[in-house]
Amino acid sequence: MMNEIISMYIDDEMTLDDKIAFIEKIRADIFFSDETMGLLQQEKLIRSEVVERLPVLDTGPRFDWKKFFKPFFQPMGIVASALAALIVLLLIYTPHPAPGLITERFVIFKPDVSQVEITGTFTDWKRIPMNKIDDSGYWEIYLNLTQGEQRFVYILDNRYSFADPTMPARERDDFGGENSIFYAAQRI
Structure with a gap:
């Protein structure tokens, strides 16, 4: 006390x-x-002066924004900043393929028809016209598909459905026809 x-x-x-x-x-x-x-x-x-005095503590702002950004406004800092911004923009705006999409080529030989369409699970069963390859009788189309099991059928002259003869896996559809079945996967 x-x-x-x-x-x-x-x-x-x-x-x-x-x-x-x-x-x-x-x-x-x-x-x-x-x-x-x-x-x-x-x-x-x-x-007294015998004891070492501590330096005065700077109570200014903890982070000096001017000191931080000063190097960015020097000539090399401007170049480096512009280069970094360009790289970021390129990474953002460069088109990247959607994950899991696989480009598949569909080909059928039907020289005696005037129109061939393809429809299936990958088109939500909407018909997409195929391209005729010159006068060779071949019809082709390239489609981007998601990976997994797919079902499809060719529609000939807007009337007849035709399963792909090169695919052995098939199933009966609700209309009495056959659908081709295949597994879309990334190839090495």
Whole structure:
């Protein structure tokens, strides 16, 4: 308790009445007087030049935006920034194939028809016209398919359905015809 009172006196945390009472206590008690003198000597030593003083703490902003962006406005910084922006734009706007899409070529030999269409699970059973290859009798089309099992059929002259003769897997459809079945997968 005595150390606390001495500390309050040294740190000037007492009222004038408290200081008067403190001085009277020092005069009356020699042990208390010696202890007070010792603590005052310690405080004097702490506040003197003997003890290394800590540098003043800079309480400015923690992050200086001007210093951070200064290199970007130097000639090489501008070039580097422009190059980085160009790379980012190229990565964003370069067309990338959709994941899991596989390009499949469908070919059929039917020289005696005037139109061939293909329809299947990959077109939501909507008909897509195929392209005639010159006068060879072959019809072809390239389609992007998702990976997995697919079903399809050719429509000849807008009337007849025709399963692909090169695919052995088939199934009967609800209309009495046959659909070809195959598994679309990435080829190595």
